[in-house]
Amino acid sequence: MKFIPNKAKQKNKQGEHRKTSSFKELIKISLPYKNKFLLAIACVILINTSVLLKPIIVKLVIDDFLVGKKAQSGFYSITAMGIAYLLVSLTVSLLSYTQANLVNSAGQKIIKNLRRRVFSTIQFLPLSYLDKTSSGRLITRATNDISEISDMYTDIVINLFKDIVLLVGIVYTMLSINVQLSLISFTVIPFMALLVVFIKNKIRENFFTLKHIIGKINGSMAENISGMKVIQIFRAEKEKEQEFKELNHDYYKSTIIQIRLNSILRPASDVFQNIAIAILIWFGMGKISDHSLQIGVLYAFTTYVKQFFNPISDLSEKYNSIQSALVSTERIFNLLKQKDITEDVETGLPLQKIEKDIEFKNVWFSYNDKDWVLKDVSFKVSRGQSAAFVGETGAGKTTIISLITGFYKIQKGEILIDGININDIKLKDLRKNISVVLQDVFLFSGDIKSNITLGDPIDDKTISEAIKNSCFDTVISDFQKGIDESVMERGSTFSAGQRQLLSFARAIAHDPDIFILDEATANIDTHTENLIQQALENTTKNRITLVIAHRLSTIKNCDKIVVMRYGEIVEMGNHQELLDREGYYANLVRDSSCFDKVS
């Protein structure tokens, strides 16, 4: 029990510490633009002077000329003061325009650089990091979190300063005009501030609840719309509607609290101002009758008290926005810190072509440094050969492929490509020479052509050959625009089989030395697969081909079949050799539990 408060305190302290460090980071990225910010701050001070000047001018006019009936001459006249004020306020208008644009352009530049940094860091994050991080989170970093900071620059930073300067200015001006009246006015202000801060906090708490529920409503709509077919077929409409209504009602209840709170806060400013003015008049009345206070001063004070409300209200709001911006900053800089572990694709030995072979020598690998996924794996595949990896799910087949593409580093042993250790090869060159076709094909929005070239300069002839060799031409002939047919987000208009063929074409067009098929034919019907088999025979002739498949038909023609179990190689040889051996492979083929029986 005793430790809990301590712990909480510590946690709090850590939080504070992290906030200061986020704050420091923000200052750091803003420093290059310090001149702009300083200039903007100077503008703010001048702008506030004009706001404070207005009541003083009115006071002067009332007390000296309207009540005091002093003679007007030259600059000492209502007209001159009016014109002077007009000039000041026109200048201020220009200044506030300048100020807003100064801060904004600096802020936008900072944001642009930050956004670029976040994006390029994400590009080079190693897969070991990406595996652990949800893509949603990364997307939030580069979009919402950045926006949060952007808002802080354009909206909060400068206004925050404006509010503080204004508050200080009002207090200072009031005190310098009349100390006693100032103190009287200040009695109202703490109450005003307390109420505003209190209600705003409540509103904020409620706002989080609201946000949470709206998120749920969003999720519920998303799920129900995607599953509408199931809802309709299974006649679950009533039940689902009830569920949705309940959620919606929770939302309504929270909004009512929000309305209550706002209904108090909004008119509160009027009430406080009126009370303050009433107190001022009540107190000033006696002083005016014995001529120790001028009416103009009293009026100026009523104006200042009114001016007090807005900055206080703003500040309490801004405090919260700054808090959330700091959280976003922390998240972003945590991501940017991953720079140390990002992949360096540029350094290392250049590798123009993979001429000879790829070899695993006693390779041990684990994703988490605990459980070995590969145990002492050794094999060699030479150019012109094809190798298939066979085994149950989790045997380590896909891991081998991830290692060849340099996505992970092994713990023990060596992977040699043309006799060079894979860790010494320039990653960029390594990956350029490898093409992988996965079961789960990812298509980018754009058109078919851009999905095949992926931005690489590949000539039309190569493209059309690749399309032919991958049998993708049978699909393309169905499209009106041929290879210029547009591809929607994630290739949603293509069937799984079509996507897979496109991915084949993509791989072939890149003319790789190592060609890897990872369950690549799973969604293609038998007929098309036969076509592809023939095409593959041509395209794989002068390459190293590695295959993972559940279909016997894909595997049995390979030069070498590597049979894996629990991360180890149990058998190796060609189809016939392995069958003759009557071992694990022969068993697998016979009861075919790891092969699709027909397809």
Add this chain to the structure above:
Amino acid sequence: MKYRILKDFIIKNKAIYLIGFFFILLASFVQTLFPKVLGNIIDILGKENFSKTAVYTRIGYLLLIAAATFIFTFIWRNLIIGAARKLECTLRETLYSHLQILSQDFFSKRKTGDLIAYGINDVLAIRMAFGPATAMSVNGIVICASSIYLMLTSINFKLTLMTLAPIPIVIFCMLFIGRQIQFRFHRVQELFGEISDRVQENINGIRVIKAYVQEEPEIKKFNTLCDNMMDANIDMVKTSSKLTPIIEACFSVSFVLNLILGGRMVLNGTISLGDFIAFNTYVTMIMAPIVSIGRIVNNIQRGLVSLQRLQEILNTPPDIVDQENAIKERIDGNIEFKNLTFYYPGMKKPALEGINLKIENGKTIGIVGKTGSGKTTLANLLLKLYNTGSGQLFLDNQDINDYSIDAVRNSFSFVPQDTFLFSTSIKENIASFKNIYTDDEIEEATKFSSIYESITGFTDGFDTILGERGVNLSGGQKQRISIARAIIRNPSVLILDDSLSAVDTITEKNILDSFKQQRRGKTTLIISHRVSAVSGSDEIIVLHGGKIKESGTHEELINKEGLYYEIYTEQSKAEE
């Protein structure tokens, strides 16, 4: 008809609106009395030996005005803004209920994200327009009208006109610049959308990007977007930051005019000092509503656009509706297609053509064919997900169009190709959210689909939550839960649409065997592209290009050496 839903809501809640608007009027009017009282006090204070009681009374007035403003504002905000929230929730519920009766064709043409946007963003925009924006405009109009009226009548006509001369300029600038801002704001929003899309696509496809070493080009593309975003933002602020200084400058002109002209009038006795001060306060008072005109107009415009969008959805009629006197009884399981031809809406090629097929109650029918041959379409028609032309599809010798949706769907059960499970408990998924099944029945269904052991293996058993927040099942496990969900309804007709593709071969055989037992005497349709899944059926239909190419038992079709035989040999050759 156009905005019926809105009209209905307002009529239903007319009392709230009437009282609410009455209090807006009161609150706004009371507020405008304040400068008058303040001026009055100043005038009293200006006199030598003024009466303190007179001042006390006026102070009382000020406090009364404060209290009244507070109470009236509190009341109208609760009523009017509260009603807007209620409107928001009502619209959302209406939308959702309407979505539930719309047909599959509607959903196939729209993105889920867009439909959600109706329920969140559009509904919010409508609330903003018919809640705060309407209330604020009424409030603003009353304050301005009543202030100007008081200025004109009880202070000075000429001074009012002169002082308010810059106001039209303010309004003009606001509307003019406001439009420019809106235009630029759209551009910023668009770019933000583009950036989000880019980032999303990039991160989802990062493995491909890495494998093909596309990081640099991706960064280059993204950087261009960032540049555009920055330019658009700077451009927008360049315009939007003009607005406040211009408005403030105009009001400064008003202020100075009042100062000079009003001051003169005080000196020559046309108006009193109190009038001068009251006047000054009025000018500040009308500034707030005038400055917010732009925002209010914008809000109302957006709300109207959203209302129109929403109304479009709500006006979309469902394609499939029950006829009058539709048959409500369950069907037994006799199905007959009579020369059925079906086109998906907007398609030129029929998905099914000249289908003649009679399925007697209790038979198991296999349907094979390649992707796109029309297998799933058959199921869609039987489930009344699309309309069938009359006289083409009969259930128990009665046209399917004569049955109610309920009757058809309650008699059928379906295991779809792509399994969809809800992110709630396994139990709720199997029971389709209904509490009409006993725990025993649910367990029985899962035993049947060979998933019982997996479920009891979870810590929470049948209460295990699925999906993102809970357990992620493998494809095969999901399919088996989907089968349990279909089987628990004990349907007259069970349709399996390639439903065993993710299940390993041994389990597939187990499930098919138990189907044979449990479905004895009941109609079962097995759709598959694998011969093995249908070879045991009483009759096999081979679909090709939307037509029935062959039909018969496995042996008959093999002996025929036609398309089925071709598929069979191709598949068994692959097996060897």
